Amino acid sequence: MLEQYDLHNLMVLDIETVPQYxxxxxxxxxxxxxxxxxxxxQRxxxxxxxxxxxAGIWAEFGKIICISVGIFTNGKRTGLRVKSFASHxxxxxxESFSAMLASQPSNLILCAHNGKEFDFPYICRRMLINGMRMPVQLEIAGKKPWEINHLDTMELWKFGDYKNYTSLSLLTAIFNIPTPKDDIDGSQVGNVYWNENDLPRICTYCQKDVVATAQLLRRYRGEELITDDCITIVS
Structure with missing residues (x-):
């Protein structure tokens, strides 16, 4: 599965969002x-x-405070290089995230868990609200479905059916992907941001989701997991 994709032309990403106030x-x-x-x-x-x-779930009432990305690296063994863009x-x-994408190939594949439903449209909406032009890798208007280079590890797991949301935590568990026990989960990000003012802690949580998504892609492809010594976090 997914053998047709070159992992070295693929970027895994995850975002963290909070209410605007x-x-x-x-x-x-x-x-x-x-x-x-x-x-x-909903209430x-x-x-x-x-x-x-x-409120962070809705792009109209929330904002992005962190985008973490991961790229696969060459070597004797496949590695993963992870970097975060975070700011109040x-x-x-x-703008920093967009500048990074501008330096990448226009056919770069973007991958996220539930990315088509959440991460990709959220980023696009917030860019428009902030008066920015979207990077070519996120632009989907006027494109045919097969021209959009977006992968979604949750959508891939559906295999065409209409299952409800399948969490990344559940998939890492069934594929036996080791993940550190986090001290926070997605529902606590707003509190950690607004009440504890701990953006670095949120970045660490976001980076772990990028690593987990990248490992899930490896499992989908029937490949060995990336070992910890081959994962680099770029400060």
């Missing part, structure tokens, strides 16, 4: 009303104020 009462009044309407069906009995901690200033982060 630390709490609901900090949100401008007209956006509070729009938030209330947007989430009415059920929960108030818009309490539900705001999940989202536009600065996105």
């Amino acid at each position: 630390s709490s609901h009462d900090q949100v401008p009044e007209h956006f509070q009303k729009l938030w209330d309407r947007k989430t009415q069906s 059920k009995e929960e108030t818009a104020e309490n539900f705001y901690e999940r 200033d989202e536009k600065e982060l996105l």
